[in-house]
Amino acid sequence: MSPKVIPPDRDPVGRADRPLTIIVDGARVPGVRGQTLASVLLADGRSHWRTAPTGGSRGVFCGIGICFDCVATVNGVPDIRLCRRPARDGDTVTTQTRLPHSPDADRGVQ
Numbered sequence: 001m002s003p004k005v006i007p008p009d010r011d012p013v014g015r016a017d018r019p020l021t022i023i024v025d026g027a028r029v030p031g032v033r034g035q036t037l038a039s040v041l042l043a044d045g046r047s048h049w050r051t052a053p054t055g056g057s058r059g060v061f062c063g064i065g066i067c068f069d070c071v072a073t074v075n076g077v078p079d080i081r082l083c084r085r086p087a088r089d090g091d092t093v094t095t096q097t098r099l100p101h102s103p104d105a106d107r108g109v110q
């Protein structure tokens with residue numbers, strides 16, 4: 001199964017998806033209504049969007065809201081699980097880092 005979004009004009013089953021656009025670290029990323037924010041990012045080719053305290057890259061691990069590996073800041077609210085959050089047109093996603101002395105680590109965000 002491919003995480004890529006098939007453009008509606010090339011979809012053989014004739015979906016009537018409603019497109020949306022989110023902003024990820026300042027970049028416009030297309031999606032469709034019904035996707036989670038994590039699925040929009042995966043379809044855009046992004047496999048990770050958070051840095052753990054050890055420096056490791058984190059993205060979707062469980063995909064069902066349990067592990068919290070997929071958290072990011074959404075519309076200014078930190079630690080939102082992107083695998084559980086439906087994408088809405090105009091959402092702004094900011095990636096997070098837990099590296100020592102990063103702004104997120106300094107304010108005690110896990």
Ligand code: FES
Nearest residue numbers: 061063065068083
């Ligand atoms: S991937 Fe595990 S909580 Fe989102």
